[in-house]
Structure formats: C-alpha cells, structure tokens
Amino acid sequence: MSKKVDKLNAQLESALSEFISQISGKTEDSAKTIATKFLNQIENKLNFEKKTIESIFSELNGVEHNQPIYINEIPFISFCEHHMFPFFGHVSIAVLPKKHIIGFSKFSDLVNNLSSNLTLQEKFTEEISQLIYSNLDCDGVHVKVKAKHLCSDLLSPENAIGDITTTFSTGIYELDSSLRAEASLNMG
Ligand SMILES: [Zn+2]
Numbered sequence: 001m002s003k004k005v006d007k008l009n010a011q012l013e014s015a016l017s018e019f020i021s022q023i024s025g026k027t028e029d030s031a032k033t034i035a036t037k038f039l040n041q042i043e044n045k046l047n048f049e050k051k052t053i054e055s056i057f058s059e060l061n062g063v064e065h066n067q068p069i070y071i072n073e074i075p076f077i078s079f080c081e082h083h084m085f086p087f088f089g090h091v092s093i094a095v096l097p098k099k100h101i102i103g104f105s106k107f108s109d110l111v112n113n114l115s116s117n118l119t120l121q122e123k124f125t126e127e128i129s130q131l132i133y134s135n136l137d138c139d140g141v142h143v144k145v146k147a148k149h150l151c152s153d154l155l156s157p158e159n160a161i162g163d164i165t166t167t168f169s170t171g172i173y174e175l176d177s178s179l180r181a182e183a184s185l186n187m188g
Contacts, residue, residue, distance in 0.1 A: 013039055045079070048116035051109045057135040060100040068096050068179075071107045072188035078115035078124060080151050087121060089147030089163065094183035095132060096139040096172060107132075121147055125166040133170035140171025142183045 013035050021031035073090040080087050091111050095101060114127050129143040146165045153160045173180050 009039065042079075042084075045077070045116055046118070048112065050113045050116065053131065053135060056106045056109050056113075057102060059103055059106065061103045063101070064099055065097055065101060066099060068094055068183065068186070069101060070094050070183070070186045071104055072186075074108050074111045076111050076115040076147075079118050080149060081118040081120055083151040083155065084118060085149070085151035085154065087147045087149040087151070089145065090188060091125075091128060092144045092146075092187040093128065093132065094142040094173065094187060095136070096141075096179070098137045098139060100137065102136060121145055121149070121164055121166050126168045129168040129170045138171065140169070140173040140176075140179070142169045142173040142180055142187075143167065144184075144187050146188075 017032040017035035020034050021028055071093045075090055077086055077088040093107055114124055125143050125145045129141045132141045144167045146163050148163055
C-alpha cells in the first residue's frame with residue numbers, strides 16, 4: 001500500500017475512533033480497536049481478490065446437459081451504494097445450457113466477485129444474469145436475489161421492511177413465461 005493511502009488510513013482511523021468514543025462513551029483504547037476492526041472489515045470485503053471472468057467461465061465441468069439447471073441459495077453479503085450499509089441474502093440461478101456448463105462452485109465465485117462492490121440489489125441481480133448469459137454458451141439465465149437491507153431497517157425503523165426479492169431474465173427466460181414459471185418453482 002502506498003504512503004499516501006497509509007496516511008489516509010491513519011487519519012480515518014483516528015477520526016472514526018474519536019467519533020465512536022464521542023457517540024458511545026467508550027474509552028479511547030476500545031474506540032480505537034473498534035475503528036481498526038471496522039475499517040479492516042470494509043477493506044477486506046471491498047478489496048477481495050477477485051477471480052477473473054475468464055477463469056470462472058473457462059473451466060467447463062465436462063458433463064453434457066441441455067436441460068435447465070438450478071443453483072439455489074448461494075449466500076452473499078454486499079454493501080449498498082447509497083449508504084454503504086450491508087445487504088445480505090441468497091442468490092438463486094436458473095441456466096439453460098446448450099451443451100456444457102461450468103463447475104457449480106464457479107457460480108459462487110461469480111457471486112463473491114460481484115458482491116464485493118458497493119452496489120444495489122437490482123444492479124447485482126442484473127449483472128449476474130448478464131455475465132452468465134454473455135460468457136456461457138447457454139440459451140438463457142434467470143436470476144433471483146432475496147436480501148435483507150440493514151440501511152432500510154436501521155435508518156428508518158418506523159418504516160422497516162422485510163426481505164426484498166429481485167429477478168432478472170436473459171435469453172429464452174426473457175421471452176418464455178412458462179420457462180420462467182418453471183424456474184420459479186425450482187428456485188430457492
Ligand atoms: Zn442503502
């Protein structure tokens with residue numbers, strides 16, 4: 001890390017530590033520990049070493065299959081780009097491959113990559129669907145994301161909301177409502 005970034009981190013840590021101490025009454029030492037851990041967690045999440053798109057989509061699992069496959073409830077945690085508060089939940093993916101598919105764990109790699117950003121649930125859902133559709137030889141992709149948003153509950157508890165579900169269809173799933181319905185039945 002550069003000296004400039006180190007200096008910025010030190011300034012940020014010191015300011016955050018003072019802020020925590022003032023709002024919580026914690027001692028200077030424990031406020032500093034909280035500030036350090038908090039900043040490390042954010043940095044580790046957003047600086048997560050991502051797998052390249054090429055490496056995710058180049059390793060086919062070698063099995064021929066041209067019927068729908070459902071990869072259900074991949075867990076994720078991300079940060080909303082409006083408030084930098086966590087939103088977290090599960091991603092379920094339906095894919096209709098033409099012939100081959102990637103190893104199932106590669107879908108988790110893709111979800112980890114895309115969740116390690118400041119993003120929005122709608123954007124995150126669309127990106128997963130579009131990236132699979134444009135990189136895998138398939139007829140269509142349908143993605144469903146179910147998540148809880150801490151920003152909505154913490155910032156306005158009087159208007160607390162439950163889970164939010166978003167979907168995004170590409171290819172044949174965008175055109176064929178019966179395929180989408182079949183996917184919904186099989187997805188978590
Ligand atoms: Zn938010």
